[in-house]
Amino acid sequence: MDKFNDILGNINIRRNLQYSIKNNRVVNSYIFNGEEGLLKEETALVFAKTLLCEKNSEEPCGKCVSCKTFSENNNPDFIKINEEGSSLKVEEIREKLVSDVEIKPYSSKYKIYYINRADLMTVGAQNAILKTLEEPPKYVIILLIANDKRNFLETILSRCVTYDFKELTNDEISTYIENNYTLDSYDKEVAVGYARGYISKLDNFLGSSDEKNKRSLVQDIIERLDKEDFMSIFDIAKELENNKENIDDLLDIFISYYRDMIIVKSEIDDKYIINKDKKIFIRMLAKNVEMSEIFNNCDIIERTKRFINSNTNFKLTIENMLMELKGEKVW
Numbered sequence: 001m002d003k004f005n006d007i008l009g010n011i012n013i014r015r016n017l018q019y020s021i022k023n024n025r026v027v028n029s030y031i032f033n034g035e036e037g038l039l040k041e042e043t044a045l046v047f048a049k050t051l052l053c054e055k056n057s058e059e060p061c062g063k064c065v066s067c068k069t070f071s072e073n074n075n076p077d078f079i080k081i082n083e084e085g086s087s088l089k090v091e092e093i094r095e096k097l098v099s100d101v102e103i104k105p106y107s108s109k110y111k112i113y114y115i116n117r118a119d120l121m122t123v124g125a126q127n128a129i130l131k132t133l134e135e136p137p138k139y140v141i142i143l144l145i146a147n148d149k150r151n152f153l154e155t156i157l158s159r160c161v162t163y164d165f166k167e168l169t170n171d172e173i174s175t176y177i178e179n180n181y182t183l184d185s186y187d188k189e190v191a192v193g194y195a196r197g198y199i200s201k202l203d204n205f206l207g208s209s210d211e212k213n214k215r216s217l218v219q220d221i222i223e224r225l226d227k228e229d230f231m232s233i234f235d236i237a238k239e240l241e242n243n244k245e246n247i248d249d250l251l252d253i254f255i256s257y258y259r260d261m262i263i264v265k266s267e268i269d270d271k272y273i274i275n276k277d278k279k280i281f282i283r284m285l286a287k288n289v290e291m292s293e294i295f296n297n298c299d300i301i302e303r304t305k306r307f308i309n310s311n312t313n314f315k316l317t318i319e320n321m322l323m324e325l326k327g328e329k330v331w
């Protein structure tokens with residue numbers, strides 16, 4: 001994706017950025033906000049490349065020295081700062097940005113700082129960057145890439161132009177599949193359903209052979225919860241523990257099955273079913289449960305996801321989830 005026109009989705013944002021370049025309305029600081037898989041990084045990179053391009057156009061030319069060095073990750077006027085582990089510390093911001101901004105651009109009109117996962121900046125780091133945001137040298141542009149802008153201090157938010165990235169439409173996901181994969185129309189339909197607007201979910205689904213195994217594992221667990229006795233919960237918990245590193249994906253797949261059951265029960269058009277290749281299984285399960293129970297199961301899983309992400313005891317959390325899904329209330 002080397003051009004604005006190659007990127008899919010969020011067309012208003014792309015047009016807006018191009019308009020600002022054309023009309024000299026570029027400002028000093030931006031937030032590109034949205035979950036993984038909405039192409040915000042790609043958009044920010046094309047924006048930076050276009051601003052640095054020697055041709056001064058609304059798309060990067062791809063041929064000038066600046067464009068070429070940009071593609072080789074070697075453009076001296078483009079500085080990328082990455083998070084380390086789960087945070088972005090004040091030292092990193094001081095060293096790579098605060099003490100560097102006064103040095104003029106090497107050859108371009110601008111000097112661009114691209115901060116990946118800027119929402120992981122510690123409060124110290126945010127305060128350190130604030131001074132630059134308040135009085136930036138004219139040539140400086142700061143691109144803050146964030147999964148969740150709510151982590152920014154109000155003072156940061158108020159000094160940036162924020163773009164909120166939204167899910168891609170099914171048509172856009174379809175186009176992405178056509179450009180990147182070879183699939184027959186049935187498989188394509190399944191993949192579009194599974195992506196739910198996120199390129200990352202799509203790539204996971206199509207890219208890894210693991211994905212099919214994960215979906216079979218979840219299907220198997222849902223069936224066992226339905227048929228087997230209470231004691232099987234501990235075996236199932238063990239199995240999930242063995243797949244600990246994939247637990248987020250597995251819980252997402254759980255939710256996708258329950259969501260499909262809701263669609264089947266509501267007699268909404270089948271085209272909205274995510275797991276299209278499992279329709280028979282979903283219909284069979286949906287027959288035996290009340291709608292309220294399915295909604296409740298979705299809540300249980302969402303809550304489990306939050307618990308696991310906040311580092312509670314994995315085994316206990318999973319066992320509690322399974323007990324609740326089986327209908328044995330434990331709290």
Ligand SMILES: [Zn+2]
Pocket residue numbers: 052053054055060061062063064065066067068
């Ligand atoms: Zn160029």
